[in-house]
Amino acid sequence: MMPPELENAIYGMLATPVLRTAEKHGVFARLIEGGPAGSEKLAGDLGLDRDTLERMMLLLTALRVLDLGDAGDFRVPAAVRPYLDRREPLFVGGFLEHLAEETSARLGRLDGYLKEGRPAEAAAPFGEVYRDEETMRAFMTAMWDLSYGASTELVTLAGLDGTARLVDVGGATGPFSVAALRAAPRLRAVVFDLPAIRPLAEETAHAHGLADRLEFAGGDFFTDELPAGDCLAFGYILSDWDDETCVELLAKAHRACTAPGRVLIMDRLFADDRTGPPATAAMNLVMHLEMAGRHRTAAEFAALLERAGFTDCEVRRSGGEKHLIVGHKNRR
Template identity: 55%
Template sequence: MAPGTLDNVVYGLFSTHALHLADRHGVLAHLIERGPSSAADTAAALTIDAETLERLLLVLAAVSVVERDADGRYRVAEQTAPFLDSRDPRYLGGFVDHLVTNTTGQLTRLHHYLERGKEAVDAALPSPFETIYRDEEATESFLRAMWQLSFEPSKELAGLAGLDGTRRLVDVGGASGAFAVAALDRYPELHVTVFDLPEVGTHLERTRDARGLGDRLGFAAGDFFRDPLPAADCVSFGYILSDWEDDFCLELLRKAHKACASGGRVLIMERLFDEDGGPLPTAAMNLSMHVETRGRHRTAAEYTALLEEAGFTDCVTRRSSWDKHLVIGSRP
């Protein structure tokens, strides 16, 4: 019999898809709203197949996502419920959907990378964000996943950033505004401009209008490899530098140095590798970066080295209680 850690790896394929399907077909929402229910009763309420549902729920019970009582009724485990409830800001359903519908299909390229290398295999493919923003549906799916991954951690990161006294912040590649909104909610004197590709503009406008932020949240369309960054007291990069190689990251940080006011700062918000190579979510997303982008995850020391080479000083790392942390550099 294989050890439990190996079982989790071998059979993880099934639990991920079971979770995705249970969320997609409203099973988790039903159990959260109605309480414990049998597979048969849940299937009848949702007009889905009872036998298939029972098998999916048994997988989710085996990995403790749901719990099964002596009467065969299922309930969503208390510790996982906030992350599986679409009404909760910690909901991860959109991210799981992105993993299953986008990332999984691209992982097959890893076989060819091993044989020929990424550069040769990807030579004829479009750039990463041409693929990610290939149409409105793909753009919406990606931005939804990024919001779900980023908004709750951004609340804590905004506090760790210490933006009291900062008036103008430019959030580079800020997507639909997860960090921008978190910072604006915390610092009433702050104004934020999200700098991103034109495809993102309408999505950010929806965020601004839905949250009543008015002219405190602006959008500047551009390509950060071709265009200069808007001037600011502080420049932030959330989940951006992990998309690119070191040379591109250094180029971006040098642009941030030029855009940043004297005495200003740059914020790098990323998953960070420990010195021993963990944790698992960072290692897994590092593999995802390999097929979906051109980047990788790094240690805090590696980001500090890039910041210093770009001209920033007094670099510090501030770790959050989430899996996304903050590395800060100051412009002398």
């Protein structure tokens, strides 16, 4: 019999588009908000083709994303629910959309990259991600979905009570800053990101009632210096870039960091022997297709921090996929 691991790998290509399509058409929202339902009822409620819907739901059931009861009713299991519920901070819909629409369109590049390496012109990733207003908005939604839920735990791990000014480098619409400001009432934060992000970032600050404490600074972290603060955060930034660029960015952070101060790297971590976790290995390949970076082990991040002048590196693991690595400047 075929090992289940190989079977999963062979049929895995169906999982992301089926999940994304079901999410897009409100299947999970209907099951979560309206309760368990059979495919006929569900197809009627959502105006979808029953046969197609049932096949998709049977696949999701086999993948254990859905449960199927004896009466033929599908339900979303409790452990899966927060990730598929549009009202929850852990909701992954925007990230799924990114994987299904953007990442999958780039998978065809693998063959060429494998034979000839990644071409030099692929080194400026954000021009492609931000090719128009719609793709930029979609990317920001994906980043929010990927980072906001995780940030609540990361803020606790970081312990921001004694921090005065957080600089969220490449902070996007501020998933980490918003979580940080909610947890630490005396904190002020500045999101530093490309100027095009400003309207979306300001919209978010207003929507969360944080416009008085969350500021946006538009700039380019390759050509501009970073705003000053006693805590500089890099959430899913260093995984976009190669080691030399990371050291350059961290050295900028070291200059901008008032002492005593800290840098927070928040990113996926490979296990020390790089045998997993699977999501990190998958996104390591995605970084190669979409960005110019890779995922790293804790020791690799510590080495980058030391090269940039930070000391006393600490790794604080979360219960999720995004972990915290702290580097200090003039630690007391």
